[in-house]
Amino acid sequence: xxxxxxxxxxxxxxxxxxxxxxxxxxxxxxxxxxxxxxxxxxxxxxxxxxxxxxxxxxxxxxxxxxxxxxxxxxxxxxxxxxxxxxxxxxxxxxxxxxxxxxxxxxxxxxxxxxxxxxxxxxxxxxxxxxxxxxxxxxxxxxxxxxxxxxxxxxxxxxxxxxxxxxxxxxxxxxxxxxxxxxxxxxxxxxxxxxxxxxxxxxxx
Amino acid sequence: xxxxxxxxxxxxxxxxxxxxxxxxxxxxxxxxxxxxxxxxxxxxxxxxxxxxxxxxxxxxxxxxxxxxxxxxxxxxxxxxxxxxxxxxxxxxxxxxxxxxxxxxxxxxxxxxxxxxxxxxxxxxxxxxxxxxxxxxxxxxxxxxxxxxxxxxxxxxxxxxxxxxxxxxxxxxxxxxxxxxxxxxxxxxxxxxxxxxxxxxxxxxxxxxxxxxxxxxxxxxxxxxxxxxxxxxxxxxxxxxxxxxxxxxxxxxxxxxxxxxxxxxxxxxxxxxxxxxxxxxxxxxxxxxxxxxxxxxxxxxxxxxxxxxxxxxxxxxxxxxxxxxxxxxxxxxxxxxxxxxxxxxxxxxxxxxxxxxxxxxxxxxxxxxxxxxxxxxxxxxxxxxxxxxxxxxxxxxxxxxxxxxxxxxxxxxxxxxxxxxxxxxxxxxxxxxxxxxxxxxxxxxxxxxxxxxxxxxxxxxxxxxxxxxxxx
Numbered sequence: 264x265x266x267x268x269x270x271x272x273x274x275x276x277x278x279x280x281x282x283x284x285x286x287x288x289x290x291x292x293x294x295x296x297x298x299x300x301x302x303x304x305x306x307x308x309x310x311x312x313x314x315x316x317x318x319x320x321x322x323x324x325x326x327x328x329x330x331x332x333x334x335x336x337x338x339x340x341x342x343x344x345x346x347x348x349x350x351x352x353x354x355x356x357x358x359x360x361x362x363x364x365x366x367x368x369x370x371x372x373x374x375x376x377x378x379x380x381x382x383x384x385x386x387x388x389x390x391x392x393x394x395x396x397x398x399x400x401x402x403x404x405x406x407x408x409x410x411x412x413x414x415x416x417x418x419x420x421x422x423x424x425x426x427x428x429x430x431x432x433x434x435x436x437x438x439x440x441x442x443x444x445x446x447x448x449x450x451x452x453x454x455x456x457x458x459x460x461x462x463x464x465x466x467x
Numbered sequence: 468x469x470x471x472x473x474x475x476x477x478x479x480x481x482x483x484x485x486x487x488x489x490x491x492x493x494x495x496x497x498x499x500x501x502x503x504x505x506x507x508x509x510x511x512x513x514x515x516x517x518x519x520x521x522x523x524x525x526x527x528x529x530x531x532x533x534x535x536x537x538x539x540x541x542x543x544x545x546x547x548x549x550x551x552x553x554x555x556x557x558x559x560x561x562x563x564x565x566x567x568x569x570x571x572x573x574x575x576x577x578x579x580x581x582x583x584x585x586x587x588x589x590x591x592x593x594x595x596x597x598x599x600x601x602x603x604x605x606x607x608x609x610x611x612x613x614x615x616x617x618x619x620x621x622x623x624x625x626x627x628x629x630x631x632x633x634x635x636x637x638x639x640x641x642x643x644x645x646x647x648x649x650x651x652x653x654x655x656x657x658x659x660x661x662x663x664x665x666x667x668x669x670x671x672x673x674x675x676x677x678x679x680x681x682x683x684x685x686x687x688x689x690x691x692x693x694x695x696x697x698x699x700x701x702x703x704x705x706x707x708x709x710x711x712x713x714x715x716x717x718x719x720x721x722x723x724x725x726x727x728x729x730x731x732x733x734x735x736x737x738x739x740x741x742x743x744x745x746x747x748x749x750x751x752x753x754x755x756x757x758x759x760x761x762x763x764x765x766x767x768x769x770x771x772x773x774x775x776x777x778x779x780x781x782x783x784x785x786x787x788x789x790x791x792x793x794x795x796x797x798x799x800x801x802x803x804x805x806x807x808x809x810x811x812x813x814x815x816x817x818x819x820x821x822x823x824x825x826x827x828x829x830x831x832x833x834x835x836x837x838x839x840x841x842x843x844x845x846x847x848x849x850x851x852x853x854x855x856x857x858x859x860x861x862x863x864x865x866x867x868x869x870x871x872x873x874x875x876x877x878x879x880x881x882x883x884x885x886x887x888x889x890x891x892x893x894x895x896x897x898x899x900x901x902x903x904x905x906x907x908x909x910x911x912x913x914x915x916x917x918x919x920x921x922x923x924x925x926x927x928x929x930x931x932x933x934x935x936x937x938x
Contacts, residue, residue, distance in 0.1 A: 279787070286901070308900070309900075313906070338663060345613060347508060347596075368632075376616035426490045442628070445494055452496055465586075
């Protein structure tokens, strides 16, 4: 997995609340294998009409934000379905950081596993950031994970992220390798568990 | 050693903790892992590493998301969908994993099959690559949905790294009125705390109205925890739970069952245990609920009117309401009972268990639906039981289609879709834009309320229709 340390990039405002994973990646694209790349169908049904034509009003369709690497979204971004392919779509499009007041828990967890930073700010700060980049799309935004700061123009905001996710994003850790180093502890747990919860084994 | 009071969730967490890192993440043991057609990303990841499933006997495959609900005796017509079902078969065969496949009589929706087979037990940790895994919490189980990378991690190690969620107790005391189902309680909770209200929290549902629920009702309630943003939801196990489990195929038997009940009886939260957050609702005040908008917290009692953005002082909220009403083609301030529907769907992991089908059938018996509709039982065994009880005749006589079991029209990926622009009264869990098909409009409600809407041709209060009926 790619790590995340610091990014300066164009940021696209997408301030509606509750952009759920069905909106990020409609279910009919879930059959696609990862290597096909899912960036082309990111936000498909809110980005294009039924005939596949781009909707001019959708921010990512505007020339200024087409190559944005940061999204500034509304509350509860990525709520709903656990589909990790929603994160693949965001990442494959080229987005590396989503700033929002809150995120669906599973989406946030999936993001960490794929090197996508979810940075939580207050409702007012998200609205202010979205308004700032809407007013001047050329204004780049800098996100620093170690410092947990977002800088836009002369304003700097702090963002929240739990230490576990921060650690993993900064280091680009592979969970499986880490877990393998706990092999003995897992065996010890299972041995003790057979005594304490004999009924937890499969009953036939 | 001083005794510290623990919540149900604390007890579940500590009994699964293998190790803890400095940053607070804990390595947890996974007792049961369910996989479905959508888990192919996880299997691809382990294949890429040259690995196999570490604990095939703790892993169970269920074909539900893509399976057809019609013509099961024929080959699947759509080659892409057929490939999804085939891939699950192949991945489970290659790894020696038991599969409740397309033609297995135990096949059904994963969150119905687990409890039905006795795979879901109190005190277990259960994961599945599906957000509605919270359903299994009804047994006093720590159960939650995970993404593909975590699916791969569990497949390879039977463990998972997690940070401990905060603890939230939602207490619903009192007695619900006639015609009020677990779905109404759940939607009332979601409307109250909002779609992200329980983010970062493990919910425990408590109170007399929760204790009074059947296992089916508790499953519906816990299922919808994710629609309130909760990581998981749970109900402490009690006599209702133990009676449901006893004798199920994979449940512990004989002395082991007795020992289990003894252990499970110690799981409920200690009397003085503390929660990070407490919410309470009065069961007596809950009316039948329907959704009007495009998130599950856009929910109101059936006798209410749609909101009017002109009366909103918060401009962001007004803009949200305008957008949702526009998508739903509902006029501001319109009475919800005036909203005409085009079709109904009874199914999904939320509301397709036997009790749900009985509740809908009790309303439909001797009546005709004014709109077309589909009934997809939660499992093939639920389907058989319903047929033994004659419920299928009631649905058919009402003019509805009686289909096979699967996720079906809740997510639409098997081809069961609501046509663009049509409005569906649905027992499912998500009224998101496009959830049941591009441009489809979904209203969530209980099975009895869907039946009432079917008979009326518009959203309707089921309570008057229950007069003189046994429910």
